[in-house]
Amino acid sequence: LWPWLLASSGLPALVQLVTLPFFPDSPSYLLIQKGNEEACRKAIRKLWGEGDHQAEIEDIMKEKVAMKSTKTLRVLEVIKERSLRWQLYTSVTVMTTLQLCGINAVEFEEHLIPYVSLGVGLCECLSSILCSTLIDRFGRRVLLCGGYMLMGSVLALLTMTLSLQHQFFWMHYFSVILIFLFVIFYGTGP
Numbered sequence: 001l002w003p004w005l006l007a008s009s010g011l012p013a014l015v016q017l018v019t020l021p022f023f024p025d026s027p028s029y030l031l032i033q034k035g036n037e038e039a040c041r042k043a044i045r046k047l048w049g050e051g052d053h054q055a056e057i058e059d060i061m062k063e064k065v066a067m068k069s070t071k072t073l074r075v076l077e078v079i080k081e082r083s084l085r086w087q088l089y090t091s092v093t094v095m096t097t098l099q100l101c102g103i104n105a106v107e108f109e110e111h112l113i114p115y116v117s118l119g120v121g122l123c124e125c126l127s128s129i130l131c132s133t134l135i136d137r138f139g140r141r142v143l144l145c146g147g148y149m150l151m152g153s154v155l156a157l158l159t160m161t162l163s164l165q166h167q168f169f170w171m172h173y174f175s176v177i178l179i180f181l182f183v184i185f186y187g188t189g190p
Helices: 002-007 010-022 027-033 037-048 054-069 075-080 082-100 103-112 116-138 140-164 171-188
Strands: none
Touching: 027 037, 027 054, 037 054, 075 082, 116 140, 116 171, 140 171
8 A cells, every 4th residue: 555655646746747837937937037028918818817917017027126126145244244143043043943853853763663654744734734824823933932842842751751661551652642742843833
């Protein structure tokens, strides 16, 4: 059954491969990157039907002007720019904690226990659905901080269950449940 399950992911890729050439290019790409206004108008008509789409084209032109007036900074300039310092600190902190939070160990070791990889995949799907509904309600900061706190709590409980697994036969199952919770909290938070 596993070979069929793995091969089933090729079906959407095949559908995309066959249908992608028939989709129009993005109007903003055609106008901003390529500078081809006629192709942009044609793509807009193909996407939105016939009609007057001058307002959309003017919006894309405003975006093009705004992009030209924006200066692109190099990495060293971003580091030296004082007004961007807090954004840089935040980005570095989030990326560092993502690497050090332990999700890589969960992903690496999931093949050792039967059906855990299936459960982890389901938890990832569930967490993406949860995140998309919760982010508008609570905001990114609450999900980020809450996710890290819940992940830390789950890791503390997981440490206890792993140390008690030789005394109670059911601790293995509780550990797997905690791993699933860790993946859900990782997906909804960080």
